[in-house]
Every structure is written in structure tokens, then in C-alpha cells.
Amino acid sequence: MKFGVALATLGLVAQGSAFVPSFNARQSFVGQTVAHAAAPASTRHTRQVLKAVAAAPAVETEVLTRAANEARGLAMDSIAAANSGHLGLPLGCAEMGAILFGTESGLSYNPSDPQWINRDRFILSAGHGSMFIYSWLHLAGYDIPLEEVKNFRQHHSMTPGHPEFPSSQHATPGIESTTGPLGQGIANAAGMAAAAKMAAAQFNTDKHTIFSNHIIALCGDGCMQEGVGAEAAAFSAHEQLDNLIIMYDSNDVTLDKMAEFTMSEDTATRYKSYGWDVVTVDGHDLEAVSKALDVAKSTKNGKPKLIECKTVIGKGIDAVAGTNAAHGEAGVAYTDESRKSIGLPEEKWFVSDDTRSFFKDHAASLSKTYDEWQGTYKEWKEENPDKAKMLQDGIDGAIPSVDELMAAIPEFDQDTDIATRIAGQMVLQPIAKSCPMYVSGSADLHGSNKNYIDNGGDFGVNLGKSYTGRNFYYGIREHAMGSILNGISYFGLHRCSGSTFLVFADYMRAPMRVAALSELPVNYILTHDSIGVGEDGPTHQPVETVSGLRVFPNMDVMRPADPEETAAAYAAALDRKDGPTALILTRQNVRTLKEIPVATRRQGTLKGGYVAKKEEGDLELIILAAGSEVQHAVAAADTLGKGVRVVSVPSMFRFDQQSAEYKEEVLPASCTKRVAMEAGVSGLWYKYVGLDGKVVGVDKFGMSAPGDIVMKEYGMTADNLVEECKSYM
Numbered sequence: 132m133k134f135g136v137a138l139a140t141l142g143l144v145a146q147g148s149a150f151v152p153s154f155n156a157r158q159s160f161v162g163q164t165v166a167h168a169a170a171p172a173s174t175r176h177t178r179q180v181l182k183a184v185a186a187a188p189a190v191e192t193e194v195l196t197r198a199a200n201e202a203r204g205l206a207m208d209s210i211a212a213a214n215s216g217h218l219g220l221p222l223g224c225a226e227m228g229a230i231l232f233g234t235e236s237g238l239s240y241n242p243s244d245p246q247w248i249n250r251d252r253f254i255l256s257a258g259h260g261s262m263f264i265y266s267w268l269h270l271a272g273y274d275i276p277l278e279e280v281k282n283f284r285q286h287h288s289m290t291p292g293h294p295e296f297p298s299s300q301h302a303t304p305g306i307e308s309t310t311g312p313l314g315q316g317i318a319n320a321a322g323m324a325a326a327a328k329m330a331a332a333q334f335n336t337d338k339h340t341i342f343s344n345h346i347i348a349l350c351g352d353g354c355m356q357e358g359v360g361a362e363a364a365a366f367s368a369h370e371q372l373d374n375l376i377i378m379y380d381s382n383d384v385t386l387d388k389m390a391e392f393t394m395s396e397d398t399a400t401r402y403k404s405y406g407w408d409v410v411t412v413d414g415h416d417l418e419a420v421s422k423a424l425d426v427a428k429s430t431k432n433g434k435p436k437l438i439e440c441k442t443v444i445g446k447g448i449d450a451v452a453g454t455n456a457a458h459g460e461a462g463v464a465y466t467d468e469s470r471k472s473i474g475l476p477e478e479k480w481f482v483s484d485d486t487r488s489f490f491k492d493h494a495a496s497l498s499k500t501y502d503e504w505q506g507t508y509k510e511w512k513e514e515n516p517d518k519a520k521m522l523q524d525g526i527d528g529a530i531p532s533v534d535e536l537m538a539a540i541p542e543f544d545q546d547t548d549i550a551t552r553i554a555g556q557m558v559l560q561p562i563a564k565s566c567p568m569y570v571s572g573s574a575d576l577h578g579s580n581k582n583y584i585d586n587g588g589d590f591g592v593n594l595g596k597s598y599t600g601r602n603f604y605y606g607i608r609e610h611a612m613g614s615i616l617n618g619i620s621y622f623g624l625h626r627c628s629g630s631t632f633l634v635f636a637d638y639m640r641a642p643m644r645v646a647a648l649s650e651l652p653v654n655y656i657l658t659h660d661s662i663g664v665g666e667d668g669p670t671h672q673p674v675e676t677v678s679g680l681r682v683f684p685n686m687d688v689m690r691p692a693d694p695e696e697t698a699a700a701y702a703a704a705l706d707r708k709d710g711p712t713a714l715i716l717t718r719q720n721v722r723t724l725k726e727i728p729v730a731t732r733r734q735g736t737l738k739g740g741y742v743a744k745k746e747e748g749d750l751e752l753i754i755l756a757a758g759s760e761v762q763h764a765v766a767a768a769d770t771l772g773k774g775v776r777v778v779s780v781p782s783m784f785r786f787d788q789q790s791a792e793y794k795e796e797v798l799p800a801s802c803t804k805r806v807a808m809e810a811g812v813s814g815l816w817y818k819y820v821g822l823d824g825k826v827v828g829v830d831k832f833g834m835s836a837p838g839d840i841v842m843k844e845y846g847m848t849a850d851n852l853v854e855e856c857k858s859y860m
Contacts, residue, residue: 322618
């Protein structure tokens, strides 16, 4: 039997090495195919696909159809009760949910152990459709009571408007990432897939497989339009993340209009050109979705998988189905009649006994796989105690204490002046040795950011790389890098950092914000921190960026003044477990503040602010500064007299968390004469100097000239600070 004929008997059409379930939807995409380049390898892959499809388990169509309609009912009822939410995706993707959570082809999970390390991860990238995941988690047996489903979008519920990663604010089991900003979920999934590849390479043995995860994300046209998705797709194909599956809810609709108003590309072909395996299926055909997922999970060919699921948005509410009106809650007015049309009783939030029983049986089937894995895990731990300890440390987030980390970092030569990015390079090496689960990466700037882990190897499988490598090459993809870092952190085993020039942090503000919201301990190494960048000019001189990051809630922004403050900043960043830290480092050399004891600089940095130079007489003036400007503050104080105190403020975030007594000790209220200096916008410093204080800052864009000239031109010198203080006093 020829390949195409064989697949046709299974409801699929083949061309080259691709396969596509055929179907008749509202636009009759019968036999649509996405072909891969013909080659001998494609013939082998064709045979693999045929074998995998033939072996795909049959699905229980009747019970899964009923479950899909009951999931639609849960979404309708919860969104109607809240009078808020998005009906389109939960209704349009209901059959996909049934396959994901109710079949062998779908997710491998255990609702009784939501944190099982070998579970498949599911990410709802199109987070606005959150009732999709809440409904299916509830049906699947996760600890999300029906009452919480009813409390959708209500105060303190487990079912917030968009999925939120479990943190101090929310604890919804089964939610793997915070989603809502479109496209980021695709990149989160890429990060999780990379983390899973690392974990498998680090911990699997010839005898025992501990990690065999698949990462599955559901996205829509909005996710596909956002650039972060394209960046992540290119990265994933290049790094051969064949454990990554994207299910694309392709319904030809966006919020404002039908997708044709803004979208004319062939998305499937675009992904194929990246190097993905691509198939197109009828998203309402349970058999087709099941077969596509089964093949995607069983095919290990170095290619991530895109399953384009053609669906009808808002399916089940005929008045709006297939139109952009179905995206939000416009269909609420028609839910009562629609519930009847899909066979639901008048009882709201109805789930039949048959559906409950089906998912109870499915959970029992899943638990058998879980129990088998537990047996393997037990044997593996006994035979690999060193690996087992390393894995447990990763699970627990165990790292050396901050004091142990700083003890591992030798003191710097106090007579040598170096840039804090160079100091960071030197600090990173003992940090990496102390923390084997720490990984780093850069957006094509390792040589400038100086954040390469020596002897750590490079992540990937081509060009001599290995999935055990600890250095990621993200390419010029800052937005994806930020979201991939979040994905690595969500996976829960590795501590990660990513690096670029500070000014380009604006490319990844969105995922940095989500990291802060989700309390992820991601580290950012951001170099070339001010107008001191010099000749590259105002496009590369981040006068506003440090303050722009400081205003994020739960973001620790550390701008160290010299190598010893840099050592403490790195240790503090790694020690932090409840949110991200941005390390802001200089391109240019700074003076090592050898007149300040090393212990004072390091311990003071941990508190965010400290007295760097104490007055020798009655306190008359306090000068505050951060980063490269602390050296100027110390020099100015020497000139201004004995009544001047200098306070270094490497982290406003940390200093603001100190006790009132400590803050009074550093900044006594009795001294109201205060001047702050930083080579950036001045606004935030007024909370320390007061409205009557003075800030010597840079409240305009920079200029193209050698760095020392730009600094002088904008008043970032000790001499100018002296004059400003005299004028102020």
C-alpha cells in the first residue's frame, strides 16, 4: 500500500514527510498539506509517521464529545456569571482539551502530584482563554473545586482572569506559567523544552530514563502575530527541541476583525521554513487531533512540532461562532439557548456522572505510568547518589548561603581599577562552580557582557554543543530570551541568567515584568550601563533604563559601584528565590574603593545602601550615589570637608526593605541637606533627598563622543559634584 493511500484510510493526507488529517470545515480545507523537502531522510520519516499513526490509540469519541460539550458549558456559565472573560477559545478548542487531558495521546500528568518532575507541561499561551484550562484541570481531577470554577475572575479565587503561576498571590495547581501577554507562552514553552533537554542530558542514564517530558503550548493567531513567537520558533528549531509541540488554534479571527484584515501569511509554511515539522488538522475531529499529537510525541527527529488545528471560534454559540464577536463575552446573551443546543441540561456548571467516571478512570491509568516511573526513580537514586543529590538540590532550589557564596569569591586587587562587567566575569566563575544547576546566556554579546561560564560548555546539539552545556546562545532575540528564561525558571530545576546591553532591556521588558509578577528568580546581566558607553551615542546610552526597571514591583535592580560591590550583588541575586534581579554593570573602568573595607562594601550591598564614607565632624550634608558615580561622591566629599557623609545605594529595592532603624542610621532625618548623583534620569532619587534636596542626573539623551567626554559634558565628575553641592548649600 502506498503511503498516501495508507494515510488516507486513517483520515490523513501525506506529501513528502508531512502528514495532514483531511476534513471538511467551514472553509473546506480538504487535503491541505505542508510538505517537507524531498530527501532520502524524508522517506524514512514517512515510514516512521505511518507506523506511528497506525499505532495511535483509538479515542472514545462519544464520551470525549460529551466531555468537550460539558467543558463548553463550564466556560459559558462561569463567564456569564462573571460577566467578563473570553468565550471564543474555550469553546473553539474544547475537542483539543478533551484529547490533551483525556487520552493516551495527550498529556502525561498526575493530578494527585501536580509537581511530578516528569509530567508533561501544558501552557495556555493564549491566556485570555483561561476558562479553557480551568475547566479541563477541574475535569481532570486537579484540586480546583467546582466552587472555584464558579468563582472565575472573582477576588482571591483560584481562577483569575489570566492564568497565574503559583506564587505567594495564587496557588492554582496545574498552571505552569503566567500567560496573557500574547506570544510569550510560545517562548516559555521553548524555555521549558530547553530545560527538559538539559535535565534529560544531566540525569538520564543508559539504564534509567528520569526525564522524558513533552512541552505542549496552545496558542492563537495573536500569539503568532507577536514577534516573540517568531524569535522563539527560530531558536527552538535551531536548538532541535523536538520535545516541543505547539498546538495552533487557527480560527482566522482576531479581536477587532477577522484575521484577514491583518494577516495574510501562510503560518504553517513559515514554521516549516524555521525547521519545524508541521501538520494541519480539523481541530474538532477528535481522531485527527489524537493522531497528530501521538505522532508529534513519538517522532524524535530533531524538529519541534506545530499542529495547526483549524477551528471555529466560539463553537456552540451559533449567533457568534466563527466571527470576531465570539472572542470576548458577546456570546453570553445566547448561552442559555446554546447550552440546550449542545445537549446540556438547565443545571448550570453541569458535569455528568459519566464524564466524572471517565476522568477518574483516566487518572487511574495515568497513575500506573506514574507508579512505574517512581519505581525507576527509586532504582536510579540508589545507583546514582551524586546525581540524585544534584537533582534534589535543583528541585529544592538549594544553593549555598549568601555568606558561603561570597566566601567563594576572592577579594579583588584593591589597587586595580576595572569595569564592573569585568569584575562580573571574574565573580561568575566561582558562583558557577558553587552552583552546578546555574546556567547563563547572552543575546549575541558574550564577548561584551563577559558572562560566559568557563568550561561550562555550550547548550545545543550542533556545532559541537551539548544539552549539558551551561552557556546559551540566544542570537539577537532579546524578547524571546527573556521569555525563555522564564520558561527555564518555570520548569523548576535550573537557576538561569541572560545578558544583553542595558539599553536593549527594553526589548524584553514584557517578560521581565512577568518574571517579577510570577516571583521567578531569574537574573539579568545588563552591561554598558550609562552615557559612559560613549561613541555609540544616544541610541546605546540608557539614561532612563535603570529607573525604568526600578519601578517594577518585585524587581531588584543592583548597580554596584566597584568590584567588591559586584561580588555581593552576584551573591545576592543568586540567593534570592522570590523574584528577579537585574545586575547593572559598567563598560568603563571604575575606581576600586579601597578606602572602604571590603566587608563594609559587601555587607552594605546586601542591604541595598550603606555609609560608604562617614563624616568626621558634625553631619552637614549627605551625598547619595550608585554605580560608577559613587567614586565621584567619595572624591567630592574629600574636598567638601569633614561634615559630609557618602551613602552608596546599589539597590533601592533592598534598601527600602530595611528596618526603619537601619534606614535612620544611614540617612538620619536630622540631616535634610542631601544631594544625589547618578548618570541617569533624576526622578526616583527625590524619595531619598526630599523635595528640597538636589539631584545631579542626566535628564536628556546622551551624545556620541568618547565616554569620558560625555561624562564630563553631562556633569558626571567629582569636580562638578563639588560645585553643585556648594551651590546647593
